[in-house]
Amino acid sequence: MIAIYPGTFDPLTNGHLDLISRGSKIFDQLVIAILRNPAKNPLFSLEERIDMLREAASQFENVRVDSFEGLLVDYAQTVHASIILRGIRAISDYEYELQMALMNRKLGPQIETVFMMPAEAFSYVSSRLVKEIVQLGGSVEGLIPELVEKRLRTKVDGMTHSPRRSSSNRRPK
Numbered sequence: 001m002i003a004i005y006p007g008t009f010d011p012l013t014n015g016h017l018d019l020i021s022r023g024s025k026i027f028d029q030l031v032i033a034i035l036r037n038p039a040k041n042p043l044f045s046l047e048e049r050i051d052m053l054r055e056a057a058s059q060f061e062n063v064r065v066d067s068f069e070g071l072l073v074d075y076a077q078t079v080h081a082s083i084i085l086r087g088i089r090a091i092s093d094y095e096y097e098l099q100m101a102l103m104n105r106k107l108g109p110q111i112e113t114v115f116m117m118p119a120e121a122f123s124y125v126s127s128r129l130v131k132e133i134v135q136l137g138g139s140v141e142g143l144i145p146e147l148v149e150k151r152l153r154t155k156v157d158g159m160t161h162s163p164r165r166s167s168s169n170r171r172p173k
C-alpha cells in the first residue's frame, strides 16, 4: 500500500520525522509530498526543503521525497497512493484536518485519510513556533533535526546580517 504524507515542511520538525518513522512501518511505501506553493511565502525554498527531508529521511528505505502542485487527490493518483497520512497533535488540529479529510474524500472517494499521533514529546512542536524561537534567539534543541537547526540558524543569521540591513544600521564615520 502506498501512502503520501503531504505538507509544507517549512521546515521539517522532529514531529514530522516521528510521523514519517511511524508511517514507514505501516505502509509499503511512503511518499513525502511537499506542496509547491510560493504564495505561502515559505522561509525555505522548495529545493532546500526537499534537501533537508531527503537527508533526514534517508534512513528509511521505503520513504521518498517529492513535491506537488494542484490538488492533493490528483497528485495521489499519479503516484498510485491510496492513503493520505496526516498527523494530529492536539484537538486544535482536528477541525482543520477533519475539513480537509472530508473535502479530499469528496474530491477523491477512493483515497482514504489516515491520522496518526506523533509522540507526546512533539505534541507542541510546530514549524511556525520553531522558526519564531530561532529568530528570537531561543533554543530548539530536540525539536528539529540538527541539520535543520544548522540551516535555520544560517538563514536567520543571513537575514539579520544582510548587507542592506547592516549598511543602513552603520553609523556615519
Ligand code: PNS
Pocket: 006, 007, 008, 009, 035, 070, 071, 072, 073, 099, 100, 101, 103, 104
Ligand atoms: O503542512 P500543511 O501546510 O498543513 O499542509 C497542507 C497541505 C499541503 C496538505 C494542503 O494545503 C493541501 O493538500 N494542499 C493542496 C491543494 C489541495 O488539494 N487543496 C484541497 C485540500 S482540502
